[in-house]
Amino acid sequence: MRGWFGFAATASIVLSGAFFPAVSGAAAPAKGSGLPTSEAGAAQVLETSPRHGEFVDVALPSGGVPIRTWVVYPERKDKAGVVIVIQEIFGLSPWLRAVTDQLAADGFIAVAPDMISGFGPGGGGTDSVTTRDEVVKLTRGLTPEMVRERIDAVRAYATKLPAANGKIGTIGFCWGGARSFAYAAADPPPAAAVVFYGSAPDSATLLAVRAPVLGNFGADDARVNATIEPATATLKKLGRSFEPHFYEGAGHGFLRQQEDREGANLKAAQAAWPRTIAFLRKHLK
Numbered sequence: 001m002r003g004w005f006g007f008a009a010t011a012s013i014v015l016s017g018a019f020f021p022a023v024s025g026a027a028a029p030a031k032g033s034g035l036p037t038s039e040a041g042a043a044q045v046l047e048t049s050p051r052h053g054e055f056v057d058v059a060l061p062s063g064g065v066p067i068r069t070w071v072v073y074p075e076r077k078d079k080a081g082v083v084i085v086i087q088e089i090f091g092l093s094p095w096l097r098a099v100t101d102q103l104a105a106d107g108f109i110a111v112a113p114d115m116i117s118g119f120g121p122g123g124g125g126t127d128s129v130t131t132r133d134e135v136v137k138l139t140r141g142l143t144p145e146m147v148r149e150r151i152d153a154v155r156a157y158a159t160k161l162p163a164a165n166g167k168i169g170t171i172g173f174c175w176g177g178a179r180s181f182a183y184a185a186a187d188p189p190p191a192a193a194v195v196f197y198g199s200a201p202d203s204a205t206l207l208a209v210r211a212p213v214l215g216n217f218g219a220d221d222a223r224v225n226a227t228i229e230p231a232t233a234t235l236k237k238l239g240r241s242f243e244p245h246f247y248e249g250a251g252h253g254f255l256r257q258q259e260d261r262e263g264a265n266l267k268a269a270q271a272a273w274p275r276t277i278a279f280l281r282k283h284l285k
Contacts, residue, residue, distance in 0.1 A: 038258040042094040065118030072104035079165035081284025085112035086176030091126030184211035192283035200231035212241035216272040218250035
C-alpha cells in the first residue's frame with residue numbers, strides 16, 4: 001500500500017528534510033485500552049456502557065447560557081487525570097460522547113463540552129439544531145476568544161472535581177484537534193495535548209506552546225499535514241515536545257470513519273489510540 005506522496009509503507013516520510021516515521025502496522029494496545037467505536041456504533045456504546053455519564057451545566061465567567069457538558073467517570077479507586085474532549089466541527093455528537101466513554105474506560109475523567117451551547121435555536125446547543133450543516137455553521141462562527149473562554153471554564157470546573165488528581169489534558173478531533181493544539185499555548189498550559197488530524201496554530205500561538213503535544217494524522221490528509229512540517233521545525237527549534245505520527249493510507253477523520261479506505265483507517269485507529277492512551281497516562285498520572 002502506498003500513502004502520502006507515494007512512499008511505500010515501510011519507508012519514512014520525508015518533508016523538505018524533516019523526517020516523520022511512517023506507520024505500517026498497528027501498535028500493541030496499551031493495557032486496559034480498547035478502541036473507540038466508529039460513528040456507526042456510537043448509539044450502542046452509549047446505551048450499553050457500564051460507566052456513569054451525565055450532563056452538567058458549566059457556567060461561563062462572562063455569563064449567559066452555560067456550557068452543556070458530557071462527563072464520564074472511570075471505575076477506579078484512586079483519583080484520575082482529566083481529559084477535555086474537544087468536538088469535531090459536527091458538535092457534541094453521539095460519536096464524540098462515545099469517544100468520551102472510551103477515555104473513561106481507559107482510566108480518565110473525560111469531559112466533553114458542547115462548544116456551541118447557547119448558539120442554537122432557543123439558546124440550545126448541538127441537540128437543538130436539526131441538520132449537520134447548521135451545526136457546522138455555528139461551530140465555524142466561534143471566535144478564538146470564545147473557544148478559549150469555554151475551554152478555560154470547563155477546565156476550571158473539572159479541576160475542582162473531587163475525583164480529579166489535578167492534571168488536565170486536552171484531546172481534539174478535526175476542528176477540535178486544531179483547538180487542542182492551540183490550547184497547548186494556554187497560560188498555564190495543560191499537562192498534555194493530543195491532536196487528531198487538526199491543523200497547527202498560527203505562528204504567534206505556536207511560539208507560546210508549552211504543553212507536550214502528540215499528533216495523529218492520516219498520511220493522505222494533505223490540507224492538514226501541510227501545516228505540520230513548519231510547526232514541527234518551529235517547535236523543535238524552541239525545544240518543545242511535539243510528536244507527530246502519520247498513518248499510511250489513512251484519510252482525514254480516520255478514527256470516526258474506521259470502515260473507510262480499504263482498512264487503512266482502521267489500521268490507523270488501531271495504532272493511534274494506544275499511542276494516545278500511553279501519552280495521556282504518562283503526563284496525567
